[in-house]
Amino acid sequence: MKKSVFLGALTIAGLAAGAGSAATLDDVTARGTLNCGVTTGLVGFAAPNANGEWQGFDVGVCRAVAAAVLGDPTAVEFVPTTGQTRFTALASGEIDMLARNTTWTFSRDVDLKFEFTGINYYDGQGFMVPRELGVSSAKDLDGATVCIQTGTTTELNLADFFRTNNMAYEPVPIETNAEAQQQYLAGACDVYTTDASGLAATRATFETPADHVILPEIVSKEPLGPLVRHGDNEWGDVVRWTLNALIAAEELGVTSANVEELAAGTNNPEINRMLGTEGELGAMLGLDADWAKRAIMAGGNYGELFETHIGENTPIGLARGLNAQWTEGGLLYAPPFR
Amino acid sequence: MSETHAETTRFVRTEMLAEQDPPITEKGVVKWTRENLFSGWLNVILTLLSLYVIYAVLSALLPWFANSVWTAESLEGCREALGEQGLTGHGGACFSVITERWNQLIFGFYPTELYWRPILAFVIFLLGIAPVLFQSMPRQALWASLTAPFLVYWLIWGGSLWGPIITAAGFGVGALAYVLVGKAAGNIVGTISAILLPILFWLFVTGPFVAALSGVLPLEITKVESNDIGGFMLALIIGISGIILSLPLGILLALGRQSHLFIINKVSVAFIEIIRGVPLIVWLFTASLLLNYFLPPGTNFDLMLRVIIMVTLFASAYIAEVVRGGLAALPKGQYEAADALGLDYAKSMRLIILPQALKISIPGIVNTFIGLFKDTTLVVFIGLLDPIGLSNAIRATTEWNGIYWELFIFIGLMFFIFCYSMSRYSIFLEKKLQREHR
Numbered sequence: 133m134k135k136s137v138f139l140g141a142l143t144i145a146g147l148a149a150g151a152g153s154a155a156t157l158d159d160v161t162a163r164g165t166l167n168c169g170v171t172t173g174l175v176g177f178a179a180p181n182a183n184g185e186w187q188g189f190d191v192g193v194c195r196a197v198a199a200a201v202l203g204d205p206t207a208v209e210f211v212p213t214t215g216q217t218r219f220t221a222l223a224s225g226e227i228d229m230l231a232r233n234t235t236w237t238f239s240r241d242v243d244l245k246f247e248f249t250g251i252n253y254y255d256g257q258g259f260m261v262p263r264e265l266g267v268s269s270a271k272d273l274d275g276a277t278v279c280i281q282t283g284t285t286t287e288l289n290l291a292d293f294f295r296t297n298n299m300a301y302e303p304v305p306i307e308t309n310a311e312a313q314q315q316y317l318a319g320a321c322d323v324y325t326t327d328a329s330g331l332a333a334t335r336a337t338f339e340t341p342a343d344h345v346i347l348p349e350i351v352s353k354e355p356l357g358p359l360v361r362h363g364d365n366e367w368g369d370v371v372r373w374t375l376n377a378l379i380a381a382e383e384l385g386v387t388s389a390n391v392e393e394l395a396a397g398t399n400n401p402e403i404n405r406m407l408g409t410e411g412e413l414g415a416m417l418g419l420d421a422d423w424a425k426r427a428i429m430a431g432g433n434y435g436e437l438f439e440t441h442i443g444e445n446t447p448i449g450l451a452r453g454l455n456a457q458w459t460e461g462g463l464l465y466a467p468p469f470r
Numbered sequence: 471m472s473e474t475h476a477e478t479t480r481f482v483r484t485e486m487l488a489e490q491d492p493p494i495t496e497k498g499v500v501k502w503t504r505e506n507l508f509s510g511w512l513n514v515i516l517t518l519l520s521l522y523v524i525y526a527v528l529s530a531l532l533p534w535f536a537n538s539v540w541t542a543e544s545l546e547g548c549r550e551a552l553g554e555q556g557l558t559g560h561g562g563a564c565f566s567v568i569t570e571r572w573n574q575l576i577f578g579f580y581p582t583e584l585y586w587r588p589i590l591a592f593v594i595f596l597l598g599i600a601p602v603l604f605q606s607m608p609r610q611a612l613w614a615s616l617t618a619p620f621l622v623y624w625l626i627w628g629g630s631l632w633g634p635i636i637t638a639a640g641f642g643v644g645a646l647a648y649v650l651v652g653k654a655a656g657n658i659v660g661t662i663s664a665i666l667l668p669i670l671f672w673l674f675v676t677g678p679f680v681a682a683l684s685g686v687l688p689l690e691i692t693k694v695e696s697n698d699i700g701g702f703m704l705a706l707i708i709g710i711s712g713i714i715l716s717l718p719l720g721i722l723l724a725l726g727r728q729s730h731l732f733i734i735n736k737v738s739v740a741f742i743e744i745i746r747g748v749p750l751i752v753w754l755f756t757a758s759l760l761l762n763y764f765l766p767p768g769t770n771f772d773l774m775l776r777v778i779i780m781v782t783l784f785a786s787a788y789i790a791e792v793v794r795g796g797l798a799a800l801p802k803g804q805y806e807a808a809d810a811l812g813l814d815y816a817k818s819m820r821l822i823i824l825p826q827a828l829k830i831s832i833p834g835i836v837n838t839f840i841g842l843f844k845d846t847t848l849v850v851f852i853g854l855l856d857p858i859g860l861s862n863a864i865r866a867t868t869e870w871n872g873i874y875w876e877l878f879i880f881i882g883l884m885f886f887i888f889c890y891s892m893s894r895y896s897i898f899l900e901k902k903l904q905r906e907h908r
Contacts (some may be wrong), residue, residue, distance in 0.1 A: 172850075172859055173866030180863050182570055184579035184698075187867075206610070209697060212853045217758055220854075224762035310865075310874060337550060337560040337872025447546070447868045 140253045146208050156228050156367035156419055160201055169195035169227035169288070172212040175333035176442040176450075177253075186210045190231040192437040193252055193358050193375060196427040197229065198376045201417060205430035219244055222361060229371050231358040233329075245362035249372035250379075252357050252434075254454035254463055256350035257289050258328035260451035261334060265322060270349035274299040276350050278320035279312050281305075286326055289352040292383045309334065327354055329442065329450060336447040370417055377406060377424040380466035383457050387431040406469040415470060434464065484757070513524055537562030540569055540878075544869035562773040567870050568880050574864070577699020578855055584628075584692060591625040594618050595710070603895065605902075619714075624691075626699070626707070631689040632680045637672065644668040672902025696774040700855035702884055707890075708774070708856075709843040712781040716842070717835070719782065721828075725819065727794055738790070745787035751848050758852035777849055785842045792838055796831035797823065829903045836896035840889045857881045 160166050170178040170190055178188040186194075186208075195205040197268045207457060213228050222230045223245070234240070235254075236248040261276075264456050270293070280287050282305045304321040306312045313334055316324040324331070335341045357377065381387070386394055386405050395407040404410035408421030410422045417423065431437050435457075442450045456462025494500055507517040537555065539562060542548040548564035568575070577585060598618025601611035620634035647667045652660025661741070684690065726738030736807065745753075757776040765771055800823060808818035828835075850859040861877040864870050 171866075172853055172855065173863035175868060175871045178576070179866035180579065181867060182574065183582075184574060209695070211697070212855060212859070214851060214853050216755070216851065217853050220759040220762060223831050224759075226762060304736060313872070336868070337545070447871075 144279045145210055155362045156359075156364050157201065157370060160228055160367075161294070164202065165200055165207045166194065166198040166202065166229070167227045168197070169211050169213045169218055169230040169232055170194065171222050171232045175336075176329070176446065177211075180189040181448070187441070188360075189253065189437055192431040192441065193231045193378075194229070195430045196378055197374045197467055199376060199430035200377075200423040201370060201428040203426055204228060206310055211327040214245060219246070222246065222359065224412045225397050226362075228367070229358055229360050233356045234359060236355045236357055236359075239414045240359075246359045247365075247368045248461050249363050250357050250375040251355040251463075253329065253355075255329050255354035255356055256288055256454075257286050257325060257352040258352070259333050259347040260316070260324045260331045261265040261322060261347065262389060263345050267345075267347065270347045270351070271297060271399060271419070273301065275301070276322040277302045277304055277320075279304045279306055279316050280323045281312065283306065306377055313337070327446075332442075332450050333448050336449060352403075366418060370419065372431070373417060373425075374427050376436065377427050377469075378434040379457075379464050380406060380469060381428045382435040383459065383464075383466065386428060386433060387436060388429050390427045391425055402469055429451075490761055507593075520729045531637070533561065533824060534563050538565045540565050542566040543570070544867075545873050546872065561878050563879075564873060565876050565880075567864065567873050567876050571860075571864050571870075575701045575857055575860055577703050578860065579698040580694060580703065581698065583694070584694065587625045587628070587691075587694075592706075594621050594625070598622075626694070626703075627696070628691045628693040630680060631691075633676075633681040636676045636679050636683070640668040640671045640676065643671045696772050701772065701860050704774070704849070704854060704856050705843070705846045706780055706888075707847045708781055708849065711778045711844050712785050712846075713839045715778075715782040716785035716789050719786035721788035721793050721824070723798060724793035727790065728797060733747055740797060742790050744785045745783055746791070750781070750784050750845055751851060752854050753784055754848055756780070773854065777852070777854065781842065781846065785838060788841075789835060790839045792831045792834035793827060796827035799830050799838070800826055819870075829900075831901075832900050836892055840892055842894070843888060844885060858882070875890040 135429045155202075167215045168191075170186060170188075173179045174188070174190075176188060177190045178186060180186050191210070194208050195212065199205040202368075208333055211221060213227070213230070218230055218234065221227050229249075233253070236251065241248055247306075253255060259270050259273065261273075262364055267273065273294075278301050280290055280303050287303075290301070290303070304315060306315055308328065309330065312324055312326070315321060317338070324334070326334075329344065331346050334346060335344050335346065350444050358371055360371055374412060378404075381391070384400065384406070386403060388409070392408065394403055395409065398404060401410060405413055406424045408414050408425065408449070412421075414421040415425045432440065438450075438452065438455065439445060442448045444451060452460075452462060454463050456464065458465040491497065495504065497536055498527070508514050536559060537552065539548045539551045541549050542564065543566070545564060548566055549559045550563075552559060552562050554563075555746070573582065573585070577588060580588060595618060599617050600616040601607040612720055621639045624631055624634045644667060645666045648664035649662050651663040674735075684849070723738050726734045728744065729735045729738070754777060755782040758773060761771065761776055802821060804826065808822040811818075814854070815823065847858045849856050853859075856865060858881065861881060864877065865873060
């Protein structure tokens with residue numbers, strides 16, 4: 133965290149220069165490819181397959197934006213970024229947008245001068261325990277030994293959670309997720325804690341995943357979303373509304389399978405406005421009328437992306453939970469297309 | 471002569487006995503074992519302990535290798551295949567990840583249909599470097615070696631052949647300027663023009679020239695972006711460019727540090743100490759993060775090129791110190807002898823000092839090169855997908871999540887092959903250049 137604030141300070145210095153060439157949308161159109169920052173590899177969110185094509189939930193957002201802006205979901209140059217390089221890469225203009233499971237925090241938004249264009253995954257810190265311990269709630273963890281990555285916010289969240297619940301714990305400090313996996317399986321700790329999506333992905337790699345349970349309590353808020361540079365609101369709008377279009381499409385029942393058919397015109401004016409058969413929404417963004425249709429066709433609507441890459445039918449097997457539509461008890465709530 | 475003696479002698483051997491084998495305990499395996507392994511109670515204990523350790527390690531490793539699965543599609547598949555043999559997931563290695571991602575680990579995201587290009591480039595590199603490495607090759611081949619870097623660049627990155635040709639012509643301009651201007655206006659002006667003219671040539675003439683020539687005769691092959699280069703290809707490109715470029719630069723720096731000219735001396739010292747005093751990872755971060763701010767916005771200065779420059783500068787500072795060690799080891803008489811022969815600075819260095827100093831420095835130089843080659847894995851921290859970076863990326867796919875040892879063993883083996891070859895070459899060269907027996 134300290135490191136990212138320091139790098140952020142550098143970032144600000146560069147921003148003055150970066151913001152000078154504001155019209156990212158024009159740059160992207162002229163270049164013909166979208167430079168999209170992703171992780172160097174995170175299960176379910178971004179990873180290259182055997183043919184070298186990037187795939188994943190965050191990658192899906194990049195492809196949707198490329199489809200909306202350039203009409204081609206493959207016109208993306210994926211730039212792998214690490215936790216250290218991601219913010220500078222964005223601030224210096226090396227990438228046009230960052231879709232790299234980055235938590236939306238106050239300091240990143242305000243101090244580092246970035247613009248979070250929405251939230252594509254609501255994550256939070258969770259706990260995983262062996263099933264044989266018979267624990268069903270994190271409140272039963274008094275006196276447990278906990279594997280925890282040092283120097284992360286998860287460490288602080290853990291301390292807070294145990295203190296507010298008047299429980300004691302013994303931390304087992306570890307460095308990386310890989311090490312945590314080994315330690316936890318070897319029985320060096322009773323509990324492993326990190327972001328819930330990470331827990332699910334880790335559990336999926338175990339030989340017998342069913343022997344481990346992820347407890348229902350989530351003890352921190354980690355809203356992850358794509359971000360762009362401060363000061364180029366037109367480009368920010370394009371990314372924001374592309375994501376909103378994916379979310380709204382799920383709510384309105386528009387899928388990659390039926391979008392072609394629905395784009396011919398429907399009785400639902402909001403679908404019509406979004407898909408460009410009514411109104412001028414595309415032109416307002418500086419795009420053509422079909423932008424949202426292409427974004428949805430790229431990888432499907434939000435629900436389809438979720439199911440393909442991290443949903444319950446994948447080895448990672450994440451439930452929708454907070455990431456369900458607001459109509460189904462989740463937090464996804466796209467503003468109206470009007 | 472005493473009679474007595476003759477009487478007591480009952481038997482006189484008339485022929486030699488046939489040679490006998492030494493006792494069984496004094497020869498062959500038994501002797502060697504007794505002397506080396508069981509020559510005292512302490513050694514007996516140590517031997518038994520070592521044997522137990524070797525047994526323990528091998529009994530765990532050998533079945534793991536022997537049962538390895540080579541054809542599964544995913545870690546899950548590996549575990550199933552092992553399960554069918556009645557083994558747990560730890561009973562055998564899952565080298566399927568190597569067979570499945572072999573291309574990626576070697577070439578990164580280089581387009582599959584163009585794999586022949588980096589392979590051909592590697593062959594050209596080997597052919598080009600051979601006359602440099604082995605003196606038994608014909609000396610004329612060195613001229614052909616000079617074209618190798620340009621060909622290799624063209625094959626890997628593609629584009630128009632005219633780019634590399636015209637860039638190479640820039641060096642020709644430099645050489646010509648050195649000879650012609652040097653003759654007309656003296657050595658110093660010649661040297662300066664040999665540096666300045668090619669730079670002007672590259673800055674102003676190359677662009678339009680290449681465009682014009684490409685218009686007439688394209689000679690173009692598909693362009694490949696640096697972003698698509700990864701895996702061992704990336705490690706090799708960074709490592710080899712760093713090695714080849716840092717040696718001359720390092721020698722110049724070492725000579726600069728010995729120089730009596732104030733500015734040259736101080737600049738060399740400052741350069742060496744500053745570059746050497748900061749960790750490589752910091753220079754890599756500088757290359758990837760800070761340079762972005764100093765360059766005008768919109769400049770697309772290839773990240774790989776930036777990394778190569780930083781690695782080269784870093785290695786050259788080390789080489790400079792190694793070579794300085796070699797220079798310092800030469801007896802003062804050698805310098806004086808060179809002066810006494812009436813040789814100028816350049817000639818005395820080229821003919822007398824450097825050949826000896828470099829010979830002394832060979833182990834140190836190769837040591838630095840091996841270190842440099844292995845240090846290329848540090849680029850993983852700035853988001854370049856070298857073999858280590860790719861192993862993380864491969865592990866991030868749902869198929870291969872949770873696989874560690876197989877990838878690391880493969881990467882380690884590949885690095886070992888390259889580093890061991892370098893080390894053997896160094897020994898070969900030292901033996902060949904040995905003059906102490908004379």
